[in-house]
Amino acid sequence: MTQDTAALPPLNISPELIQQHGLSEEEYQQILKHLGREPNLTELGVFSVMWSEHCSYKSSRVHLKRFPTEGPQVVQGPGENAGAVDIGDGLAAVFKMESHNHPSFIEPFQGAATGVGGILRDIFTMGARPIALLNSLRFGELDSSQNQHLLKGVVSGISWYGNCIGVPTIGGEITFNDIYSKNPLVNVFCLGIVKKDCLLRGLAKGEGNQVLYIGAKTGRDGIHGATMASGSFDDASEKKRPNVQVGDPFLEKLLLEACLEFLEQDLLVGIQDMGAAGLTSSSCEMASRSGTGIELDVAKVPRREPNMTPYEILLSESQERMLLVAQPGKEEAVLGVCRKWGIDAAVVGKVTDDGLLRIREGDQIVAEIPANAIAEGAPRYERPSAPPQYQELLQALNLDMLPDVKDATDALLQLLGSPTISSKRWVYRQYDYMVGTNTVVCPGSDAGVVRLKGTGKALAITTDGNSRYCLLHPYMGGGLAVAEAARNVVCSGAKPVGVTDCLNFGNPERPDIMWQFIMAIEGIADACRAFDVPVVSGNVSLYNETNGLSIYPTPIIGMVGLIEREDHITTQWFKQSGDIILLIGETREDIGGTEYLKVLHSREQGMPPWLDVEREQAVHHCVLTLIQKGWVESAHDCSEGGLLVTLAECCLTHPSTPLGAKITLSQERLRFDALLFGESPSRIVITIKEDNFTQVKQCIQDMGSKVPMSVLGQVTDTNQLTVTVQGEHSQNVRHMSWPVTELADRWHNSLEQQLGIDQSS
Amino acid sequence: MGKKRHDPLNIGIIVFPGSNCDRDCAHVVSEVMGHAAHLIWHQERTVQGMDAIILPGGFSYGDYLRTGSIARFSPIMEAILEFSNQGGLVLGICNGFQILLEAGFLPGAMLRNTDLSFICEDTYVRVENAATPFTHTCKPGQILKLPIAHAEGNYYADPVTLSALQATAQIVFRYCDKDGHATTTSNPNGSIDNIAGIRNAQGNVLGIMPHPERCAEEIFRNQNGHLIFESMLISLLGKTSLAV
Amino acid sequence: MKAKIYITLKNGIHDPQGRAVQQSLNMLGFDAVQDVRMGKFLEVDFQDTEKESAESSIKNMCQKLLANTVIEDFRYEIVET
Amino acid sequence: MKAKIYITLKNGIHDPQGRAVQQSLNMLGFDAVQDVRMGKFLEVDFQDTEKESAESSIKNMCQKLLANTVIEDFRYEIVET
Ligand SMILES: Nc1ncnc2c1ncn2[C@@H]1O[C@H](COP(=O)(O)OP(=O)(O)O)[C@@H](O)[C@H]1O
Numbered sequence A: 001m002t003q004d005t006a007a008l009p010p011l012n013i014s015p016e017l018i019q020q021h022g023l024s025e026e027e028y029q030q031i032l033k034h035l036g037r038e039p040n041l042t043e044l045g046v047f048s049v050m051w052s053e054h055c056s057y058k059s060s061r062v063h064l065k066r067f068p069t070e071g072p073q074v075v076q077g078p079g080e081n082a083g084a085v086d087i088g089d090g091l092a093a094v095f096k097m098e099s100h101n102h103p104s105f106i107e108p109f110q111g112a113a114t115g116v117g118g119i120l121r122d123i124f125t126m127g128a129r130p131i132a133l134l135n136s137l138r139f140g141e142l143d144s145s146q147n148q149h150l151l152k153g154v155v156s157g158i159s160w161y162g163n164c165i166g167v168p169t170i171g172g173e174i175t176f177n178d179i180y181s182k183n184p185l186v187n188v189f190c191l192g193i194v195k196k197d198c199l200l201r202g203l204a205k206g207e208g209n210q211v212l213y214i215g216a217k218t219g220r221d222g223i224h225g226a227t228m229a230s231g232s233f234d235d236a237s238e239k240k241r242p243n244v245q246v247g248d249p250f251l252e253k254l255l256l257e258a259c260l261e262f263l264e265q266d267l268l269v270g271i272q273d274m275g276a277a278g279l280t281s282s283s284c285e286m287a288s289r290s291g292t293g294i295e296l297d298v299a300k301v302p303r304r305e306p307n308m309t310p311y312e313i314l315l316s317e318s319q320e321r322m323l324l325v326a327q328p329g330k331e332e333a334v335l336g337v338c339r340k341w342g343i344d345a346a347v348v349g350k351v352t353d354d355g356l357l358r359i360r361e362g363d364q365i366v367a368e369i370p371a372n373a374i375a376e377g378a379p380r381y382e383r384p385s386a387p388p389q390y391q392e393l394l395q396a397l398n399l400d401m402l403p404d405v406k407d408a409t410d411a412l413l414q415l416l417g418s419p420t421i422s423s424k425r426w427v428y429r430q431y432d433y434m435v436g437t438n439t440v441v442c443p444g445s446d447a448g449v450v451r452l453k454g455t456g457k458a459l460a461i462t463t464d465g466n467s468r469y470c471l472l473h474p475y476m477g478g479g480l481a482v483a484e485a486a487r488n489v490v491c492s493g494a495k496p497v498g499v500t501d502c503l504n505f506g507n508p509e510r511p512d513i514m515w516q517f518i519m520a521i522e523g524i525a526d527a528c529r530a531f532d533v534p535v536v537s538g539n540v541s542l543y544n545e546t547n548g549l550s551i552y553p554t555p556i557i558g559m560v561g562l563i564e565r566e567d568h569i570t571t572q573w574f575k576q577s578g579d580i581i582l583l584i585g586e587t588r589e590d591i592g593g594t595e596y597l598k599v600l601h602s603r604e605q606g607m608p609p610w611l612d613v614e615r616e617q618a619v620h621h622c623v624l625t626l627i628q629k630g631w632v633e634s635a636h637d638c639s640e641g642g643l644l645v646t647l648a649e650c651c652l653t654h655p656s657t658p659l660g661a662k663i664t665l666s667q668e669r670l671r672f673d674a675l676l677f678g679e680s681p682s683r684i685v686i687t688i689k690e691d692n693f694t695q696v697k698q699c700i701q702d703m704g705s706k707v708p709m710s711v712l713g714q715v716t717d718t719n720q721l722t723v724t725v726q727g728e729h730s731q732n733v734r735h736m737s738w739p740v741t742e743l744a745d746r747w748h749n750s751l752e753q754q755l756g757i758d759q760s761s
Numbered sequence B: 001m002g003k004k005r006h007d008p009l010n011i012g013i014i015v016f017p018g019s020n021c022d023r024d025c026a027h028v029v030s031e032v033m034g035h036a037a038h039l040i041w042h043q044e045r046t047v048q049g050m051d052a053i054i055l056p057g058g059f060s061y062g063d064y065l066r067t068g069s070i071a072r073f074s075p076i077m078e079a080i081l082e083f084s085n086q087g088g089l090v091l092g093i094c095n096g097f098q099i100l101l102e103a104g105f106l107p108g109a110m111l112r113n114t115d116l117s118f119i120c121e122d123t124y125v126r127v128e129n130a131a132t133p134f135t136h137t138c139k140p141g142q143i144l145k146l147p148i149a150h151a152e153g154n155y156y157a158d159p160v161t162l163s164a165l166q167a168t169a170q171i172v173f174r175y176c177d178k179d180g181h182a183t184t185t186s187n188p189n190g191s192i193d194n195i196a197g198i199r200n201a202q203g204n205v206l207g208i209m210p211h212p213e214r215c216a217e218e219i220f221r222n223q224n225g226h227l228i229f230e231s232m233l234i235s236l237l238g239k240t241s242l243a244v
Numbered sequence C, D: 001m002k003a004k005i006y007i008t009l010k011n012g013i014h015d016p017q018g019r020a021v022q023q024s025l026n027m028l029g030f031d032a033v034q035d036v037r038m039g040k041f042l043e044v045d046f047q048d049t050e051k052e053s054a055e056s057s058i059k060n061m062c063q064k065l066l067a068n069t070v071i072e073d074f075r076y077e078i079v080e081t
C-alpha cells in the first residue's frame, strides 16, 4: 500500500486553490485525514468533483432516507444507476429521472440533448432496453423572446437526441412561470425493460478483473471551472474553453446495442456510465460499492485531444462513455462486440483488493486515494433549516377580499389559453412518440401508455409536480405531486408500482430553502407510504438560483403504473354521446395556489388544496375497480384549471371527433369560482355507458362513504359544452355554454400563437 | 425452389448502424403476419434465401451528413441491388426510402421539411397506384391513415423526373386530407406534388415516408399499415405458388 | 493538406432553411436582407503530397459522398498546410 | 451586396458529425483523410451601399442569430455585387 509517494509530489496547496475547487477548509481537513498527507493537484481535483453537491448529495443525503424504498416489487432500490421494479412475467421495469438544468440554460439545444443521453445511459447500463422517455420542463413566461428561445432550443434538443436514438418520448409536462426565466428546468425520465434476473449493476468485483473503457474519446469537455482558474493549468490549453458538451446520439445508439449484446453473451461483471465527474466517479463508485479498489492507467484512455493531463482525463465530462468490468479472458469478446459496432474501446485497468483508486500515467502513479473515502466518505451535512418569514404572507389569502368570477365564459377561455394548461402538441409533435411500436396511448392523455409485447400488459407513465403548491406549502406540495401522478396513472387503468423523483431546489445553504426541501421530502415520503409505492431512484438538483433569486421548490414525481390487461387501458376523452358523466370525489373551496388565481387575479397566494390521502386512495381504488370491471369509457383527473377545464378537455381532446356535454352542477355552499376552477385534489371525471349506471352506482355505494360520487351530466354529439349551475336557492340558476370548436381552437393553438408560429398547416 | 403455400416467407430486414425501426418491422412480419423475419447486419454481403427485403426507418449513421448518404455504401447494398435487379421486392420505409434515393434505386432526393422541424403525427395518404406488389390489396384511390415521423421527408425531383414519375404511375402514395384531396394544407412536409411514396420503373422497389409498421395491429386502433405488408406477402406467395 | 468544401443547394431548389433565416433576420430588424441560402462547410485534413492527386480525390469525395448532386452543388479549395 | 458567412464549431468542441463523415470517408478508401470538421456556410444577399455599415450589420447578424457563439465561431467576407 505504501506506494512510492515520491511520485505524488505534493503541491503547494493554497487556500485559494482549495476555494477554487469548491471545497471548504473543513472539507480539506477531512481530505488530509483520509489521505494521511497532502493531496496533489490531481487528487484535489478528484475530491473536488466527487464531493461536489451534484455527486455527493452532501446536503440532501440524510433527508432522502425518509423515502420508503422497499416493497415486494422492488428489485433494485436507490443507489444504483437506476431503480427497478418487478412487473411480472420475469420482467423488471428500470427507471429514473435526472435534471440537466444548468447546461440547458447555457446552451438549450445541447444541454437538453445531453440530458436525454445521460438518463438513457443510466437505463441501458442496467441491461434494460429503454422503451420510453418523458420530460418535465419549466420556463419563464413566453412574452419574453429569451424564454421562447430557451423553450424552442430545449424541445429541439430533446427531439433530436431521442428521435435519433429511437426511444419514444411518450409524455411529460411543461409549466410556465417567470421564476424560471433565469433558471429553466429540464428533467428527463427514462424507463427500460430487462429480464429480472439479468439486471446488471455498477460493480467492480473480483480482484484481477479487467476494467474497460468504451465509447467516445475523452476530450476536455465540461471540465470543472476549477481547471480554468488554476493558472499552472492553462498553459497547455489554448483559449478559454467553453464548458459545453455536445451530444452524439448516433454513438449512443451503438453503445446501447453493444451493451445489450454484452448482456446477451454474459460478458460483464459490472458496468457504469460516466456521467458527471466522468471516469473518476464511475470508477470510485464501482469500487466503493464492491469494497474493492481500481487501478487505471490514463495513458490508455482513448483521447480526442493532444496533451491532456491526468487531471483533465479524470475530470472530463465527455458524453457517451462507459466503464466496464469483465473477467480476464472475456475482454477480447467485449472488444469484439465494440469493433462490430464501431466503438472505441480499451482495457484501461484492473480491479484490485486494496480499496484504493490508483491512477497511473504509464509507470507513474499520479493519484492514490481510498475509493470509499471519495464515495461513501464524502461529507454529509444537516444544514440548518427554518421556515421563511414570508411564508405566512404567502399563505394568507382573504377570500372575502377576492371578487368571485363574473364572466365564467371568458374565464374558461382564458384558462384554456394559458400555456401551462393549453395543448402541448407543438412540443410533442417534434418527438417521435411511436418508435418501438409500443406506445398505445400517445401524448395527449393523462399518462403515456406503453404495451409490453408478448405479455398482454402495459405500463402507464407520468411526470407531475406543482411548484406553486410547493412554494405555498412544501409539505402539501410534495404530497400533492405524488397524488396527482398516481391519479394520472390510475386514470389510464394502472396500479402505481414505483416512483422516481427529481428534486429541484434553490441554494441549500439558505435555511428557508433547506426547510422547503425537507418539508417537500416529508410530503412525498408520507404520500408514497400512504399509497404504498416505493421510491426506487431519483435525483437532486440544488443551487437553482440566479442572482440570489431561487426557483420555486420544484419536486417532480415520475410514476410508473402497471396495467394488468390491455383492455383496461383508458384515455381521458369522451367516447360517445349518451354516456353518463360522473365525478368521483368532491369539490371543496380550494382556490389558494390555483392556476385560476394566477391567470385571472395575478396572484400566487393562499393555502394549496388540502390533500386527504385516505380520500385520494379511496378514489383511486374506486376508479381502478370500475375500469377493471370494464365499465369506464373515459377517465380524466381534475388538476390545473379545475373541474371546468377538465370537462372541456374531455370534450375536445378526442383525436378525431370532439364531443359536447350537458352538465348540471349544484353550487351548494361553494363560491362560484371554487366550484368551476378550484383545484381540490382527489377528483376524477369518468364516463360510463347509460346501461351500466345502476351497477356502477351500486359498486361505488359498496365502497362506502369515503368515495363521494355525483352525476354531472351526459355526453352529447352537439358542438356545445353547456353547464347549468344550481345555486343554493332554487331560483338562482346560471347557464353557460361554449361551442366546443371555440374551446378547442383556444386550447390547441395558444402555445403556437404565443411562440409566434404560423399554424397555417 | 418450389415453396408450398403455407411455408413461411423469409423477409430480410437490414440493420444499419442507427436503424431503429428494424425490430418494429420484424415484429410485424413475424408476430403479426406469421412469417420469418431475419435481421441482416449491414456488413453482410448476401441476402440469399430472402423472399423480400425491408430497409427500415431510423437514423442510419445519425443522418449526420445527409439522410441515407453513408448507409448506401454499406456492403449489403450491392447484394440488394442484385436482388432487386432480379426482380426481388424491396421496401424502404422512411430512412429506408432515403437510403434508396441516395443509392439510386429510386429517383429524386429528400429536403428538410418546410417547417424545418421533425414531425410525428398521423397523416392521410391516397393510394395512387393499387396495382403494385405493395398495394394490390388496397382499392385504387383508397385513403389510408398512416403516421409519419421525420425531419427530412420533403421529396424533390427535377421537372423531367417528376413528369416521368407521373406518366408511368410511379407515384404510389400522395398526402391528402381526410376526404382524399391532395391539398397544400394536407401536405405535411412540402413534398413536391404531395408525394409520400414512389416505386421504381420495374415496380419491385417501393419507397414510402409514412410508417406502415406503426399501424398494423388492432391495439393501435388503426390497421391501415397492415394492407401494405399483406400486399407484399400475398404477392410473394402468389409468385412462389405459381412457380410450384 | 486541408480542403475547404462548400456545399450549396442548386439554384432553383427551394431552401426552407435559408428562407426561415431570412425571415428571422428581417424580423430582427435587418431589413436590407433580401435572400439567404444555407449550405454546408467542411474542412477536411488529409495527408497527400501532390496537389493534383489531392484535387482529384477531393472531387471524388464530393461526388461520391459529401454532396448529393441531384440537389446540391459543391466547390472546394485546397490549402497546403 | 453579398456576404459569405462561415460558421464552425469552436476548437475543442466535440464534432460528432465531422467524425462520422471522416470515418465513412476512410471506409470508402480515402485513407489519407485524418480529420473532418463540419460547419455551416451561408450566403446573404442584402442591399447596403456602404461597405462599413454592411460589415457591422453582418457581424451583428452572426452574433445575434446565425452563430451560436457559445459553441461556434464565425467568419465572413463581403463581396460587392
Ligand atoms: N414536455 C412534454 N413532452 C411530451 N409530452 C408532453 C409534454 N408536456 C405535456 N405533454 C403531454 O401533454 C398532455 C397534457 O399534459 P398535462 O397537462 O401535464 O397533463 P396532466 O395534467 O394530466 O398531467 C399529456 O399527455 C402530456 O404527456
Ligand SMILES: [Mg+2]
Pocket: A445, A446, A488, A636, A637, A638, A639
Ligand atoms: Mg391529468
